[in-house]
Amino acid sequence: MTSNIPLIVRLLASSVSVANRAGKIVRDVMSKGELGIVEKGKDDYQTEADRSAQRCIVASLAAQYPKVNIIGEEDGPDNEGDIASDWLISEADKEVLSLECPAGLRSVKEEEIVVWVDPLDGTSEYTQGFLEHVTVLIGISVNEKPVAGVIHQPYYKTILGGEKIVGRTIWGLQEAGVGGFTPAPPPDSLIITTTRSHSNPLVEKALQVMNAAQVLRVGGAGYKVLQLLEGKASIYVFASSGCKKWDTCAPEAVLSAAGGKLTDILGEFYKYGGTESRPNKTGVLAAVSKDLHSYALNRIPQELKEALSKK
Ligand SMILES: Nc1ncnc2c1ncn2[C@@H]1O[C@H](COP(=O)(O)O)[C@@H](O)[C@H]1OP(=O)(O)O
Ligand SMILES: [Mg+2]
Ligand SMILES: [Mg+2]
Ligand SMILES: [Mg+2]
Numbered sequence: 204m205t206s207n208i209p210l211i212v213r214l215l216a217s218s219v220s221v222a223n224r225a226g227k228i229v230r231d232v233m234s235k236g237e238l239g240i241v242e243k244g245k246d247d248y249q250t251e252a253d254r255s256a257q258r259c260i261v262a263s264l265a266a267q268y269p270k271v272n273i274i275g276e277e278d279g280p281d282n283e284g285d286i287a288s289d290w291l292i293s294e295a296d297k298e299v300l301s302l303e304c305p306a307g308l309r310s311v312k313e314e315e316i317v318v319w320v321d322p323l324d325g326t327s328e329y330t331q332g333f334l335e336h337v338t339v340l341i342g343i344s345v346n347e348k349p350v351a352g353v354i355h356q357p358y359y360k361t362i363l364g365g366e367k368i369v370g371r372t373i374w375g376l377q378e379a380g381v382g383g384f385t386p387a388p389p390p391d392s393l394i395i396t397t398t399r400s401h402s403n404p405l406v407e408k409a410l411q412v413m414n415a416a417q418v419l420r421v422g423g424a425g426y427k428v429l430q431l432l433e434g435k436a437s438i439y440v441f442a443s444s445g446c447k448k449w450d451t452c453a454p455e456a457v458l459s460a461a462g463g464k465l466t467d468i469l470g471e472f473y474k475y476g477g478t479e480s481r482p483n484k485t486g487v488l489a490a491v492s493k494d495l496h497s498y499a500l501n502r503i504p505q506e507l508k509e510a511l512s513k514k
Pocket of ligand 1: 245246247276323324326397399401421423424441445
């Protein structure tokens with residue numbers, strides 16, 4: 204009986220299923236080839252895939268959890284209204300439904316939850332054909348803290364028993380850990396992952412001081428956090444504004460469920476209450492372990508921290 208299952212676990216299980224559907228929408232828009240690109244601002248685009256995936260996610264979750272505050276990147280009067288019935292998902296992932304809910308989250312009510320939705324993270328990369336960088340992000344926060352999250356990769360390819368499978372969904376729940384893939388230990392040398400499409404002099408300065416053996420430049424906050432969890436990189440550094448709460452909520456939840464840490468460049472956690480401002484003004488610093496996070500934080504010069512706080 205799903206009604207005996209704590210709300211957070213049900214909401215995470217529903218988010219896994221709806222992220223899979225949103226991922227299919229993202230692939231379908233690309234195969235049709237009509238991206239419908241709209242420029243929202245400088246280096247800031249939206250496509251039909253962003254709009255449609257958001258409507259699928261928000262409508263599906265709102266129908267089942269009407270009192271949860273759901274905030275999406277592509278919210279707006281132009282992106283509302285009826286949706287196709289096959290976009291309304293009511294399934295819930297069975298593996299997630301069987302998770303043990305952390306004691307502190309067992310009695311959480313809908314009104315106490317804020318869900319941050321990024322229907323398509325890595326839009327620049329999506330429009331430029333770097334499809335493996337694209338993710339669908341659903342972050343669940345309680346008391347301003349990300350406690351659970353989903354990172355879905357619509358273009359991840361696996362072969363299982365000779366059959367090609369496209370797409371995979373990684374989830375994390377506080378105290379319960381992560382699922383959907385097997386995390387790997389960090390690389391032996393210091394490998395940094397950072398932005399591909401939103402760099403500037405401060406971003407580059409923060410990379411120089413890290414003394415890294417290698418810098419990977421890839422798109423999306425979701426993809427970069429997955430690189431940390433898969434042992435492809437050790438630290439994610441982005442010393443700039445540009446990311447917003449929906450970019451970091453799910454990645455932070457998944458990373459911290461795996462023992463990692465995501466903060467701003469000053470080492471402070473972002474807050475995810477519904478009234479918080481959307482922009483993450485003071486950048487992103489994330490690592491797969493708390494030790495690596497402190498290492499990186501200690502290398503960021505005070506002037507750089509001040510320059511970012513003043514902006
Ligand atoms: N200057 C910016 N303007 C708009 N979105 C940004 C900006 N910088 C970062 N982002 C968002 O944060 C994500 C991670 O940044 P980056 O890829 O540069 O490391 C981007 O994919 C984008 O999310 P989205 O693609 O969902 O709009
Ligand atoms: Mg965007
Ligand atoms: Mg994003
Ligand atoms: Mg987006």
